[in-house]
Amino acid sequence: MSKFPSYPNYEVVRQLGKGGMGVAYIVRSKDSSVTGFLALKQVHCQSKQEGTGALKEAKILRSLSHVNVVRYHDVFLHLERGMQFVCTVMEFCRSGDLAQHLLQTKQSGSQIEETICLTWMLQLSTALAYLHDKRVIHRDLKPANVFLHLMSRSDFVLKLGDFGLSATLDGRNRTSQVGTPCYLAPEVLFNEPYAEPIDVWGVGCIFWEMVSLEFLYERKGMLAANVHTDPITQDSLPPKISVNVRKLVSACLNSSPQDRPTARELCKHLHKLLSGQPLQLEKIKVEPLDWTQPLMTGIGAIAE
Template identity: 35%
Template sequence: DCYEIQILIGTGSFGKVYKVKNKQTGEICAMKEIGYGQMKDKEKQLLVSEVNLMKRLKHPSIVRYIEKFQDKQRQIIYIVMEYCGAGDLQKYLKLQMQQRKYMSEEKVWSVFIQMLSAVDYCHFPPSDADLNGKVLNRDIKPANVFFTDSACIKLGDFGLSRQLSDDQLAQTNVGTPLYMAPELLNRQSYTEKVDIWSLGCILHEMCALSTPYTAANLDSLKIKVLANKRNSLPPQYSSKVKDTIDMMLQLDPTNRPSTQQLKELPWIDQMLRSVGENAEHIKSLPPLKQNLVVRNLKEDDLMQREQKLIQKELDIAGEEEMARLRCQQLGINYDLV
């Protein structure tokens, strides 16, 4: 009763996200409505973990948690968060692609530095942070990079995140295939360096308007990643961009730089110094308007549809891989299920 629902802004497998208004303060927020009645125990644990983690993450480039409340009778939990009213990076890149317009290098660095700042906070929490160890996001992708109306970047959706101690290796296979590090694709143990790979993929995509590795199915994607057959970057971007991507997309995770090593690169360090590493002062993208583009290019429409189909196939293949692994762990023959 504290919030007035204004519009539906998104849907997912377990719930919906609304733009809402706090009736007492007038603040505009985002409210995630999640039905947990049909969830398995593991999924409920992930939900609890996400809420508990969101409460503790406090950084200007991470979506701010406000509160949660629960309707036990209807088995629904409501999570109220900061509202990012200008869309997300995925939508922005689609607009750029439809307009056949590349991002300026200044904007690319602006978005990247804010993402880097958020991930660095997660990987190397400050001493005053209420975090017990490193936080791995494990699903960094353009759809989870949000824009505020003031054009600042906010990293959100920590549903697949987990905390690790410094000497711990994670072993669950999660993430979105096109942004998934090779150790995840190969179902190997991994560290926070999987997030570095994902950041590298996004940096590449902001420049090329396509992911570094594209394929029709998961097996083809694995082959391309392991062979390091990467799509090329447009020539207008500097060697600094290319060098940074090369560092982050190293197949061996031990060769990938940490967030702190990335921040020490001379060109990134200089940019951080110029803004005092304050995300609120970084010149960024203009607010997104969903009606900016009149879609009249059939070729672009077909390309978008093809990319969606490819992504769906990759998602299905990824889910199948996870199901096969679960069956193997339970001693069940997946092909007979």
């Protein structure tokens, strides 16, 4: 008897990982027209209603198509030992996640070149701008949810993934406290209404770890806990990092959500830095987004 679950349309190759939210496998499709490996994440549902809702809500994830967003292929319900699971099948990024890469870089005594950091920041900001245009907020941005896709021998493309706590917006802010503690935005930590700016805080945390190799989970206390009384400034980051990058990271980590740059503004700032232009953190006029799309909560999201 196989130690792995049996799925109608997929064959499990091996277990990829296991955590509090569920288990992940590398799988192959039984459809011969689908080649290569895929990643399957299995998460337990507390009720039939939750599972049915997750299937409906997952449609938006399947509709996402962006070079810097992990591609979702399939979502289905799976019954096993009397329990119901939501299974999400997605693109498999064989080069692992950014958290692993940053840790390996630090352990080797190396640093990531600033130009590469800026390029990766731009990739993540572009993905975030795409999601926000679709009225999707991720709500759990951290290096472990950013995946590396190897394009050439040493050239990686970053992809945002693991939308297990994502939500779409309908013009109202959210209030439920979700996410990973050390990466929580202040408005989430203090149970205040929130929207897209929590993702900008999240990418700010990713940028912090990327350029400094100082990991937030090693800090005493959460970054957001004292940000109102002890604001994060460019001097909060190591002086070896260029002034412009430190300014941009600290702007993302502003205690006030409305004073953080939007994802679109981040893209513009990063384009300027990569082309050698000076950084000007003025607010940039952008086209208004469509606020009329219906509300849906992402797979595995905590009830609002």
